[in-house]
Amino acid sequence: MTAKVRVATTSLAGCFGCHMSFLDIDERILPLLDKVTFDRSPLTDLKHAGPCDVGLVEGGVCNEDNLHVLREFRKQCKVLVAVGACAINGGLPAQRNQFDVGDLLRHVYFEEPGLTRRVVPDDPELPALFDKVRPIHELVKVDYFLPGCPPPADAFWAFLSDLLEGRDPRLPPGAIRYD
Amino acid sequence: MRADSPGVRSTSDILDAHRGDPTRLVQILRDAQRECGNWLPARVITEIAAGLGLPRARVEGVAGFYAFLHLSPVGRFRVLVSDNITDQFAGSREVAGALCRRLGVKRGRVRSDGRVSVDFTSCTGLCDQAPAILVNGQAVPRVTGMRLDAVVRCIEANLPLEEWPQDLLRVDDGVRQAGPVLSATLAPGEALKKMLHEPAERVLAVLEGSKLRGRGGAGFSVATKWNTCRLAPNDCVVVCNADEGEPGTFKDRLLLMRHADHVFEGMTIAARFTGATAGFVYLRGEYEFLAPHLREVLHQRRAAKLLGTSIAGERGFDFDIDVHLGAGAYVCGEETALLESLEGKRGVPRHKPPFPVTHGYLGRPTVVNNVETFADAAWLFANGLDAWGALGTPQSSGTKLLSVAGDVERPGIYEVPWGTTLREVLTLAGAERTKAVQVGGPSAELVPPSMFDRRLAFEDLPCAGAIAVFNDSRDLLDVVVNYAHFFAHESCGFCTPCRVGTHVATRSLDKLRRGQGSQSELNELNTLTRLLRDTSHCGLGATAPNGWRHYLDRFQDDLQRRLSVEFQPAFDVEKALAAARVARGDEP
Numbered sequence: 001m002t003a004k005v006r007v008a009t010t011s012l013a014g015c016f017g018c019h020m021s022f023l024d025i026d027e028r029i030l031p032l033l034d035k036v037t038f039d040r041s042p043l044t045d046l047k048h049a050g051p052c053d054v055g056l057v058e059g060g061v062c063n064e065d066n067l068h069v070l071r072e073f074r075k076q077c078k079v080l081v082a083v084g085a086c087a088i089n090g091g092l093p094a095q096r097n098q099f100d101v102g103d104l105l106r107h108v109y110f111e112e113p114g115l116t117r118r119v120v121p122d123d124p125e126l127p128a129l130f131d132k133v134r135p136i137h138e139l140v141k142v143d144y145f146l147p148g149c150p151p152p153a154d155a156f157w158a159f160l161s162d163l164l165e166g167r168d169p170r171l172p173p174g175a176i177r178y179d
Numbered sequence: 180m181r182a183d184s185p186g187v188r189s190t191s192d193i194l195d196a197h198r199g200d201p202t203r204l205v206q207i208l209r210d211a212q213r214e215c216g217n218w219l220p221a222r223v224i225t226e227i228a229a230g231l232g233l234p235r236a237r238v239e240g241v242a243g244f245y246a247f248l249h250l251s252p253v254g255r256f257r258v259l260v261s262d263n264i265t266d267q268f269a270g271s272r273e274v275a276g277a278l279c280r281r282l283g284v285k286r287g288r289v290r291s292d293g294r295v296s297v298d299f300t301s302c303t304g305l306c307d308q309a310p311a312i313l314v315n316g317q318a319v320p321r322v323t324g325m326r327l328d329a330v331v332r333c334i335e336a337n338l339p340l341e342e343w344p345q346d347l348l349r350v351d352d353g354v355r356q357a358g359p360v361l362s363a364t365l366a367p368g369e370a371l372k373k374m375l376h377e378p379a380e381r382v383l384a385v386l387e388g389s390k391l392r393g394r395g396g397a398g399f400s401v402a403t404k405w406n407t408c409r410l411a412p413n414d415c416v417v418v419c420n421a422d423e424g425e426p427g428t429f430k431d432r433l434l435l436m437r438h439a440d441h442v443f444e445g446m447t448i449a450a451r452f453t454g455a456t457a458g459f460v461y462l463r464g465e466y467e468f469l470a471p472h473l474r475e476v477l478h479q480r481r482a483a484k485l486l487g488t489s490i491a492g493e494r495g496f497d498f499d500i501d502v503h504l505g506a507g508a509y510v511c512g513e514e515t516a517l518l519e520s521l522e523g524k525r526g527v528p529r530h531k532p533p534f535p536v537t538h539g540y541l542g543r544p545t546v547v548n549n550v551e552t553f554a555d556a557a558w559l560f561a562n563g564l565d566a567w568g569a570l571g572t573p574q575s576s577g578t579k580l581l582s583v584a585g586d587v588e589r590p591g592i593y594e595v596p597w598g599t600t601l602r603e604v605l606t607l608a609g610a611e612r613t614k615a616v617q618v619g620g621p622s623a624e625l626v627p628p629s630m631f632d633r634r635l636a637f638e639d640l641p642c643a644g645a646i647a648v649f650n651d652s653r654d655l656l657d658v659v660v661n662y663a664h665f666f667a668h669e670s671c672g673f674c675t676p677c678r679v680g681t682h683v684a685t686r687s688l689d690k691l692r693r694g695q696g697s698q699s700e701l702n703e704l705n706t707l708t709r710l711l712r713d714t715s716h717c718g719l720g721a722t723a724p725n726g727w728r729h730y731l732d733r734f735q736d737d738l739q740r741r742l743s744v745e746f747q748p749a750f751d752v753e754k755a756l757a758a759a760r761v762a763r764g765d766e767p
Contacts (some may be wrong), residue, residue: 120763131760141746
């Protein structure tokens with residue numbers, strides 16, 4: 001028996017909607033599990049990715065922790081895939097890009113009515129925000145892009161099937177979505 | 180008119196002068212802008228729309244399309260600095276900086292008193308007299324030293340352009356080598372009269388025998404184009420494409436300055452052959468300063484009965500030529516975009532087919548040829564097939580005007596027979612330590628020294644005119660990046676591959692130039708090359724990758740030195756975290 005393909009997934013500045021859509025492959029996950037093993041992913045709750053064949057990244061990069069995770073994925077995964085609108089374009093979180101991040105923090109933690117303790121949270125555990133939310137290909141090399149908000153389950157299925165069988169992935173027309 | 184004085188003509192005066200004709204919308208907007216202190220207030224757009232019976236959005240859409248039409252105020256002296264790469268190497272960026280500093284204005288902004296604005300523009304066709312600027316459409320070559328002082332002085336003195344020192348505004352011919360076409364002095368009507376009474380078949384035989392091909396780049400057979408128009412059922416139109424926008428090309432500037440009569444003669448010959456009654460010269464906005472001269476020559480030809488009704492006494496031979504000005508849009512050099520602009524619309528290329536020879540200006544069969552093509556046609560009919568046939572190569576007959584600029588001892592215009600090698604041209608122009616030559620402009624080919632023995636000819640190394648020479652002190656990535664930004668700026672925005680692809684390419688190339696590019700960027704550029712070539716709506720997008728792909732293919736040593744092994748972000752990651760860290764009070 002050949003070794004299973006190791007797949008890791010993560011969500012950076014995303015909403016896990018892409019992960020949910022991935023799960024919409026429904027019962028097809030069973031034949032998929034014959035061929036793949038999940039490394040770091042919400043299914044396994046592993047905190048770090050080991051050496052993997054495929055990394056699926058949902059969400060853009062909004063803070064230094066995102067960057068840290070993304071770099072770990074890039075290092076560990078032979079093939080890195082940007083999954084969904086946020087990973088590819090920044091998506092909804094990038095709506096803050098039109099504002100200065102310092103102004104935003106001050107507005108949210110100082111000026112909003114009803115605040116009792118007016119301070120920008122400064123716990124060292126909290127990752128610092130980037131000035132802009134960026135798509136992942138601006139920070140690491142990305143091998144494939146799976147568009148959609150979220151990409152439909154059939155897109156995940158078609159993409160992984162092609163990859164597992166050694167074909168150059170090609171999405172069927174209906175599976176290429178930009179909404 | 181003084182640059183500071185208010186307009187004297189009302190919008191309705193301007194509309195009347197253009198007979199309220201919506202096809203003249205670009206001309207109307209240009210005139211209105213001049214009356215309104217160099218920009219188009221919303222009120223004027225509304226008045227023009229109402230006067231022409233057009234939707235307001237259509238008028239604003241046209242005004243918004245062209246770089247030289249402004250929907251927000253610019254300076255009453257609007258200074259544009261040519262940003263072509265050879266101009267940059269000649270110091271144009273420094274000129275722009277000095278002008279901004281001395282005039283007290285930020286680039287791209289208007290000075291608080293409204294007097295002046297300074298910005299960059301695409302190639303102005305004055306590369307042999309670089310660094311050059313345009314002031315309210317008037318060319319000012321060689322703006323360095325005392326000439327730069329003089330420009331600043333004139334603007335600060337609020338001196339109307341007509342009162343600027345003439346030698347400041349003088350554009351040199353720049354002829355370095357004249358061949359048969361440039362040294363010809365045809366009397367007005369001389370060529371026309373030789374074909375006037377010939378039957379169409381005989382004229383066609385001359386055109387076919389001459390193997391004359393269009394000089395604008397595509398090299399289409401003139402005989403086929405003209406004859407297709409002649410045989411089309413409707414009334415024909417002859418259009419001279421004087422939208423010489425390919426960066427580094429300035430040979431049409433000379434033809435229009437010194438040989439306009441030959442050009443008009445060629446157009447009139449085309450009209451005689453095809454039966455056309457209407458003719459247009461589509462003159463690029465950057466050459467606005469040539470328009471008065473062209474109109475004067477047209478006036479003289481009318482007086483000599485070489486234009487108008489019953490030309491040369493022939494009853495029924497009616498033809499006239501109108502000069503239309505563009506407004507700063509490279510894409511209008513594409514013939515169908517040019518026709519759209521002539522019809523008063525945004526310069527968005529049409530679907531082809533049908534081609535202009537059957538459905539051109541206002542749906543009529545239309546001959547669109549380059550300035551040089553018409554000048555060559557006049558020469559051909561004046562001197563005959565035998566004289567013409569002695570020049571050139573089997574597939575490229577006649578001579579070619581070259582605009583040579585960049586790192587050469589003698590920049591300017593050279594007329595050479597087709598078949599001349601690039602090396603011969605470089606020797607003529609006094610080029611030394613040449614690292615690369617961009618032949619035919621950004622949309623054509625970047626040629627390395629190993630290919631300098633190629634012949635300029637349609638069958639080997641085609642060239643629409645530009646020869647930009649770069650010596651070994653130049654960074655070729657500066658060149659390639661400049662061209663990529665040019666295409667991104669000039670994309671008309673109609674089709675996504677070009678609108679987006681040209682911008683994505685600039686990002687990858689900017690990274691390469693900064694030493695941040697890796698294999699990842701090269702892969703992206705290769706994908707874009709295929710995407711743009713195969714899926715763009717018109718030639719602009721399809722040829723935009725030529726600006727970089729020859730560099731990637733032919734200058735591997737240069738490229739490899741610039742390549743980073745690892746992928747790198749295009750920005751400083753630590754800096755991008757700084758603002759949030761400051762806001763939460765982290766120690767710097």
